[in-house]
Amino acid sequence: MEKIMCGQEQCCTVSPKLIFACSGAADVGEIADRAARKLTKDGIGKMFCLAGIGGRVDGIMKTTESAEKILAMDGCPLNCVKNCLEQAGFNKFMYLQLSDLGFEKGRSPATEDNINKVSQKAVEILKPNAG
Amino acid sequence: MKKIQILGTGCPKCKKLAENAEAAIKDLGIEYSLEKVTEINEIMKFGVMMTPALAIDGLVKSVGKVISPDEIKKMLNDVISSGGCEAAEVEKS
Numbered sequence: 194m195e196k197i198m199c200g201q202e203q204c205c206t207v208s209p210k211l212i213f214a215c216s217g218a219a220d221v222g223e224i225a226d227r228a229a230r231k232l233t234k235d236g237i238g239k240m241f242c243l244a245g246i247g248g249r250v251d252g253i254m255k256t257t258e259s260a261e262k263i264l265a266m267d268g269c270p271l272n273c274v275k276n277c278l279e280q281a282g283f284n285k286f287m288y289l290q291l292s293d294l295g296f297e298k299g300r301s302p303a304t305e306d307n308i309n310k311v312s313q314k315a316v317e318i319l320k321p322n323a324g
Numbered sequence: 325m326k327k328i329q330i331l332g333t334g335c336p337k338c339k340k341l342a343e344n345a346e347a348a349i350k351d352l353g354i355e356y357s358l359e360k361v362t363e364i365n366e367i368m369k370f371g372v373m374m375t376p377a378l379a380i381d382g383l384v385k386s387v388g389k390v391i392s393p394d395e396i397k398k399m400l401n402d403v404i405s406s407g408g409c410e411a412a413e414v415e416k417s
Contacts, residue, residue: 242371252384255377255384
């Protein structure tokens with residue numbers, strides 16, 4: 194968790210930018226998953242558990258409600274992440290659909306180049322003043 | 325379980341939330357233990373990424389804000405009305 198300091202005491206953690214990736218079985222799912230992990234490693238946002246939303250895990254639900262921004266990344270037009278979030282009551286989130294970037298399921302290997310393309314697009318979406 | 329847990333590393337907001345929870349417990353006149361969870365790894369086990377947070381009987385009810393005693397009382401009343409308090413009495417006896 195990212196922390197801020199207030200005075201001499203360690204202060205509360207700040208509102209995070211949460212990233213949900215489909216992490217599906219197909220190649221595009223792997224790209225979305227690895228891009229989300231890269232974005233977390235690079236400090237752009239925090240990958241969070243989509244399964245926790247599906248399972249309505251209270252801590253994950255409440256944290257998501259309090260997020261500064263939410264980015265949903267779907268690998269294919271089945272839109273599983275978008276649908277999952279919406280069915281859980283989250284309607285305000287930014288969205289990245291990999292097919293809009295030209296990635297086609299079954300024809301898009303999870304190469305470093307493809308992962309970088311997706312993560313760069315996510316950085317653009319998540320940058321301050323966007324959304 | 326039958327307890328309120330304050331999840332936070334010990335900053336002023338976390339302390340304020342703990343005070344509000346104590347006030348809520350006192351006003352309602354119920355027996356609930358209050359536990360402060362300060363270790364980040366323990367906090368993250370709740371699925372919480374932002375503090376302060378409050379959990380009642382192990383379920384996270386609030387994240388990232390200092391809620392008032394009245395809000396906490398409402399949460400506790402909801403738990404009591406759903407049978408949480410009766411279950412607590414059975415466990416104690």
